[in-house]
Each structure stands twice: as C-alpha cells, then as structure tokens.
Amino acid sequence: MPRVATKVAVSIPEDLYRAVEKARKKHGKSRSAIMQDALRHWLRQQAEEVLMREYEAGYRRMPESRREIEAAHAAAVRLLAGVEW
Numbered sequence: 001m002p003r004v005a006t007k008v009a010v011s012i013p014e015d016l017y018r019a020v021e022k023a024r025k026k027h028g029k030s031r032s033a034i035m036q037d038a039l040r041h042w043l044r045q046q047a048e049e050v051l052m053r054e055y056e057a058g059y060r061r062m063p064e065s066r067r068e069i070e071a072a073h074a075a076a077v078r079l080l081a082g083v084e085w
Contacts, residue, residue, distance in 0.1 A: 005032075 012020075024034045064072075 010035075 020031075020034060024031060029037075
C-alpha cells in the first residue's frame with residue numbers, strides 16, 4: 001500500500017534551484033526524492049549533534065582517568081606496532 005505524502009511548497013534561491021536541478025537530472029532523481037533525501041540527512045545530522053553534545057557533557061562531568069589514558073595509549077602502541085608502514 002503506498003505511503004501517504006503531503007505536498008509542501010518551499011522557496012529557494014535561484015542559484016540553489018539550478019544546482020539542485022542539475023544534480024537531480026544527473027542522478028535521475030525527482031525533486032521530491034532529492035528533497036526527501038536532504039530532509040532525512042538534515043534530521044539525522046540534528047540527532048547526531050544532540051548525541052555529540054550529550055557525549056561531551058558526560059565527558060566533562062566524568063573525564064578519563066590517568067589510568068584509562070595510559071591503557072588507551074598502550075593499546076594504540078601495541079596496535080600500531082603491528083602495522084607495516
């Protein structure tokens with residue numbers, strides 16, 4: 001069963017319109033598909049930014065201990081020792 005879609009009208013600058021038209025034709029996509037992709041990308045980016053702010057706030061509340069830093073360093077040295085440069 002097809003999903004219900006809501007039509008919206010948006011205004012964009014002429015140069016952006018031309019760039020989108022060129023790209024969508026090159027990739028064989030409809031305007032609706034391009035807008036849906038762009039909006040999904042934007043929503044995903046917003047969610048990732050929230051998670052990053054939460055992570056940073058948590059890190060500020062409880063930063064790594066000296067022991068954890070030394071353990072991470074030792075693990076990285078062991079890992080990189082096995083890499084052929």
